[in-house]
Amino acid sequence: MKGYFKNPAATAICIDSEGWLHTGDFGHYDCDGFVYIVARIKELIKYKGYQIAPVELEDILLRHPKVADAVVIGIPGSESGEVPKAFVVREDASLRESELQEYMKEKVVEYKQLKGGIVFVSSIPKNPSGKILRRALREM
Structure with a gap:
């Protein structure tokens, strides 16, 4: 170019x-x-000088047997910079936030934890070509 x-x-x-x-x-x-x-x-989510790739956390969440779909975005954090927040579609209705938080604690270091929380949604907003509409999630 x-x-x-x-x-x-x-x-x-x-x-x-x-x-x-x-x-x-x-x-x-x-x-x-x-x-x-x-x-x-x-x-990328920037937390206290660390860079966190949402796709990495999404991949881990999608490996949980009770998760059908997941997206992670950065939201303003009270400590510094941004923190990861997950939007999750349940595969199993019994899935609770505490179960997913414990699962993530076993899989990622402390600064990559879902400190912004987990929100359960019925579907992940996507455009017709299948691209995730992260902006729509930020507005939720």
């Missing part, structure tokens, strides 16, 4: 002085050279 058409300001934001394109994606690569995009930097 050479830049945005007739928009040098936008080009300067995403292409640095060495020619690197900054996409806003967060990812890693493995020993075989495969690249994995796991999150958007804008979606």
Whole structure:
């Protein structure tokens, strides 16, 4: 990419002085050279200098047998920065917040805990192509 058409300001934001394109994606690569995009930097939750990828917490929540679907967003935290908050669709109606909080304590370090709480919803809002509408969750 050479830049945005007739928009040098936008080009300067995403292409640095060495020619690197900054996409806003967060990812890693493995020993075989495969690249994995796991999150958007804008979606990262920043808590006391730590960066938390919501997709990591969502993946853990989705492994719980009583969870049908889950999304994690960052909300303003009282201590510092943001804290993770989960929206969960139950697979089993007996699932309680305390059960999920205990499950997460076993799986992630302290700063990645769902300090913003867990809200049970009937469905996760998505657009027609299946992209999660995180903004709609923030407005809930």
